[in-house]
Amino acid sequence: MKTKIELRPLVNQLVKSALPAAINRGSFIINDIPDETYLEAQEDVVSLIFGKLLENTINSSHDGCIRITATQEDSYTTISVKDNNSDYSRYISGKMIKVTPLVKKIGGEINFEFNQRNSIKIVLNFANQVKAA
Secondary structure (H helix, E strand, O other): OOEEEEHHHHHHHHHHHHHHHHHHOOOEEEEEOOOOOEEEEOHHHHHHHHHHHHHHHHHHEOOOEEEEEEEEOOOEEEEEEEEOOEOOHHHHHHHHHHHHHHHHHOOEEEEEEOOOOOOEEEEEEEEOOOOOO
């Protein structure tokens, strides 16, 4: 069942669980998602997607900064996860392809940007519920 999910608290909870693994790899995680940013989706599916996203990013990161950001417009929400020191940036995209059906199930799409050597940015876009006037 779709519910209104506030992203910052959800991501905070996932980051708290993932932080020991990040620290073991010499990396840290910053949740820059603004308050009041939300998705209308199934919370368990969103948690699974973000959990896998963090897990795969951490597993390929070393001594890096993993930054999670989001922007929300009237018609869509964009969430980005950027790792500035990834060992296997193309490996992450291969692993994340496995969650693409889940992303599509809740009305989203996933893209990968390889901006510079050892840097990856994973971008998730979700359509927002259009409210009748």
